Amino acid sequence: MTKTIIRTEKLCKTFSSGGIQQHVLKNLDIRIVEGDFTIIMGSSGSGKSTLLYAISGMDKPTLGEIDFAGQKLTKFSNDRLAIFRRNHCGFVFQQIYLLDNMSVLDNVLASGLLVNKNKRELVKRAKELLLQVGINENSWSKFPTQLSGGEAQRVGIVRAIINNPKILFADEPTGALNSLSSKNVLDVFSEINRSGQSIVLVTHDVNTALRGNRVIYLKDGVICGDLQLGSYSDDDNLERHERLKEFLAEMGW
Numbered sequence: 001m002t003k004t005i006i007r008t009e010k011l012c013k014t015f016s017s018g019g020i021q022q023h024v025l026k027n028l029d030i031r032i033v034e035g036d037f038t039i040i041m042g043s044s045g046s047g048k049s050t051l052l053y054a055i056s057g058m059d060k061p062t063l064g065e066i067d068f069a070g071q072k073l074t075k076f077s078n079d080r081l082a083i084f085r086r087n088h089c090g091f092v093f094q095q096i097y098l099l100d101n102m103s104v105l106d107n108v109l110a111s112g113l114l115v116n117k118n119k120r121e122l123v124k125r126a127k128e129l130l131l132q133v134g135i136n137e138n139s140w141s142k143f144p145t146q147l148s149g150g151e152a153q154r155v156g157i158v159r160a161i162i163n164n165p166k167i168l169f170a171d172e173p174t175g176a177l178n179s180l181s182s183k184n185v186l187d188v189f190s191e192i193n194r195s196g197q198s199i200v201l202v203t204h205d206v207n208t209a210l211r212g213n214r215v216i217y218l219k220d221g222v223i224c225g226d227l228q229l230g231s232y233s234d235d236d237n238l239e240r241h242e243r244l245k246e247f248l249a250e251m252g253w
């Protein structure tokens with residue numbers, strides 16, 4: 001049976017500038033399922049990042065409700081929201097900002113120590129996760145400037161999941177990477193999703209979208225398509241690709 005982790009009801013976000021209102025999200029009712037790898041696609045300016053920021057508690061909606069793992073995020077003060085995000089959400093963005101004066105391992109531990117005070121346990125988990133994403137021991141004491149873009153992004157993913165977030169949110173996480181680094185980073189997303197991590201990821205990229213088991217399509221702040229793709233595996237990639245291409249064509253992408 002599927003378990004809902006996020007549910008929105010009539011979610012609206014309006015930005016105002018110079019006396020002009022822009023209705024970016026319009027009455028969105030969305031259900032995000034635990035364990036899913038949910039992809040959000042749509043044309044530029046359709047509201048993908050705005051939706052990601054709203055459901056992850058990074059920004060407050062103008063109207064509507066967000067229920068996140070049984071908690072009404074829309075009722076939270078900014079301080080409570082910040083604590084909620086730190087304890088329950090992981091974030092990966094296109095630009096990865098690691099702390100340049102700290103080693104790879106310390107960058108991960110610094111995030112972990114905000115939530116888990118048991119350093120020995122944390123070091124063990126950090127090392128296991130770094131190995132899982134292909135960052136091996138001889139890179140743990142390196143500084144971020146000594147890493148490639150793909151390696152840095154993989155460290156960023158470890159940093160984002162060190163506290164066992166309920167959901168990992170990602171906004172164009174491979175947008176700045178070449179195709180080989182992208183593939184390595186996507187393999188990490190696939191693997192952590194297989195091990196149970198819920199993921200919500202915004203992308204323009206078809207190869208990235210293929211990793212999800214569900215693709216939501218936004219057009220002008222409204223959901224106009226919702227494709228169930230089934231779990232990713234390397235073997236059925238051709239058929240998935242065809243189904244996704246057809247879906248995107250229907251959406252006018």
Ligand SMILES: Nc1ncnc2c1ncn2[C@@H]1O[C@H](COP(=O)(O)OP(=O)(O)OP(=O)(O)O)[C@@H](O)[C@H]1O
Nearest residue numbers: 015016017024042043044045046047048049050051
């Ligand atoms: N903080 C803000 N203040 C004013 N307008 C904003 C703000 N954030 C987003 N917008 C506007 O909301 C609209 C949707 O932006 P959003 O970044 O969500 O789109 P997107 O679908 O993620 O686009 P892209 O694919 O180009 O990143 C855009 O027109 C943008 O200019």
